[in-house]
Amino acid sequence: MTEPIRLALCGDILHFQRDPGWDEDGGDAARFEPDGWLLVEDGRVQAVRAADQPPDARWTRHDWRGHLILPGFIDTHVHAPQLDVIGSYGAQLLDWLQRYTFPAEARYADPEQSRRGAERFLHALLAHGTTAALVYATVHKASSEALFAVGQALGMRLVTGKVLMDRNCPDDLRDDVEQAERDCVDLIDRWHGVDRLAYAVTPRFAATSSRAQLSMAGRLLDAYRDRAGGLYMQTHVAENRDEVRWVAELFPESRSYLDVYAAHGLLGARSVLAHGIWLDDADRALLAQTGAQIAFCPSSNLFLGSGLFDWARARAAGVRVAPASDVGGGTSLCALRTLADGYKVLALQGQRLPAWQGLYAATLGAAQALGLAHEIGHFAAGTLADVVVWRWADGPVQQRRQDMARSLHERLFAWMSLADERNVAAVYLRGCRISAALAQHDRHAGAAAGHLGPRPLAS
Template sequence: MTPANPVTSATSRSKLALRGDLLDFTASPAWGQLDSPAVRFQPDHWLLIDEYGRIAGTQGQEPDASWTKQDHRGRLILPGFIDTHVHAPQLDVIASYGAELLDWLNTYTFPAEQRYADPALARRGAARFLDALLAHGTTSAVVFPTVHKVSAEALFEAARSRGMRLIAGKVLMDRHAPDGLRDDVAQAERDCVDLIQRFHGQERLAYAVTVRFAPTSTPAQLAMAGALCRADASLYVQTHVAENRSEVEWVARLFPAARSYLDVYAREGLLHPRAVLAHGIWLDEADRAVLAESGAQVAFCPSSNLFLGSGLFDWVGARAAGFAVSAASDVGGGTSLSMQRTLADGYKVQAMAGQRLTAWVALHAATRGAAEGLGLQHEIGHFGLGTLADVCVWDWARGPVAEARFEVARELHEKLFAWMTLSDERNLVTSLVAGRTRYQRPT
């Protein structure tokens, strides 16, 4: 895929300078290290965004009069968050009561997704979903629509109109799903090929071969998905793996020749550096080695894992095995699009295993780390020269409890950890996508 050039002279505008406390990462922070050289913190600095929406640098002194200036001194400025696993149609079922994964799908998810066969509803849903992401400080995402081609079309078109980096694809699902949510191999392949030709590599859009999860695809459909990947190595893959023990047992019955759940995907060529696998809780040592060798990443979805009672992901084990981990909300199993809430839940999951997740490792997984896992570090996730200015401005603290905590916080990690734990979308002041304001908090 040829790298996109999403900002051209036709969309040029004034140069913009944002003043505030700039924080991003230059490398991957070590586990447990509070004073990390990977952190780049520039308090009370200016972030310069050129007329094409790209980062032109940072500086301590006020820029000259050729720049349009926004003074956010005393506020935190971060790269926009990257959510590596989230379901657009599941805003309709967020916070639904009392189900584990398989019951959740049948009771809540599948009925909600059936409605997205309606083109008008799909368009409204896509717009609402992307605007909600931007209002939570997420500027890029890897997204599941539904099995309906129109739902993917609506999502791509809505992302294009907002200038967002979006990775998505029509869901593949030809068995173990209700009427209205099953496709067939031949039609699904035609739909994928058409969507790839129309959207993949166009502006900031990319196509992901999207297998719902192994139980809802026949071996023939999985083979077709693998063939698409072999035909074009620039395509992404997104799917679920080893989220729930009952699910793992079901996969073992459906695919008796496979060594493991993960092996179902490996056999079809669906594990490669552009593959994003959600959850990965119930993996063994051999699975972890396969992931590391393939270059695929796991999207850690702590809020969803806790809410559905799926299990506790071993992040330390993942790092030891050598495969990448990014952070994901997994709405609607997850209970919020807020990446801070997601990461705060991630801390709790790791604490249950006797590990302590630093703010640095957590925030890196939702910014530069996610970008690197997706092969997009040239474009998003940090404030390096030439990256697109997907940027969010945050209040350090809102409300008496957070404000009191921030006043007594001493060193930088303590401040960021308190911010990660106590803040949410209410702290967001503005979201910029390629230098354009796409969300502004009401005054």
């Protein structure tokens, strides 16, 4: 009989057991174990223990004392090919698509470009502390194939799918309903529910799909409803006012932009719609009724000048919300940068995002919204050990702020506001350390709070 692989990580362990709400104290929703023990057996969490409950000699110990140990972040909306255009100057949404996004995505017709792009993108996600994501590929089947193949090799929880666009787009990115359906069915049959992969039906947004294509997307969701929990659906909604007006012209029979998707059977518990800035109360009620959720993309909304998402109003209506980077409209793959920008977006509306709620939303909250809390987002026994080890501070400014913190929330909020991917010290997927994700951090050897590799820990 094979001996189990046992790993014990020692550090400041934080994870959430429930929604902490929006107060600064957070109640007892979070569990924090300073210098605690995260026990992982054969890739699954076995227990979280206090510092005075060390494991016995059967466990291989990794010493991350002085570091923060969190579940990997979950990105609910991000575009793999748009790393090529991140930080592009001077355009709002519709112009930005034409000037930057569509030319970048056209290059992914080449399967080799798709393969290299998938490797670059998924390694970058891991390096930024994100271990699971809903990802846009391109209209090309090869782009989805590459993401699935690389994600499977890495052991990531990955949801992706071929983008659907059959109108109002460049000729080299236009598909047709019949071929798109064949491509989707083949990808679903070969990848959905395999290992940690799932398929997302992906109309880019209502303006670039005909009614026939949106209806086809709805049929796919219905046809695979009982397979591996069902397919996901990802798209965009009400991001930009010009976009909203355009969709109203294209679909005059629909009451709203969101109603276009409802009319074609695209709203359900596994539907993730990015942005949702320019929704009204009836739209929010429909989201709550169907269980569909909003991916809040503050960095992108600020960068493209799209508007300010009202999380408080969505929350009051019962709409599920999770943060997302939306790279390349957003300017960083790091969830901490997304949360820091989210704080600013809400502050402009008289709202406040506590560190408790932000970190919960990017871990357990996102997992619950996606129906994945049995697997990821926290450290309950039996979950898969997708773990990121973070430096509390990178450099003297961050360190001084940590030293001056008077409470755990103050310390976490300062970390959420100031840290970024340079604070990542280690990434584990299913309990296995992913060294490739840390290549960019070699320069940090010998920095404050230690080292890149775990030290042997005395028994």
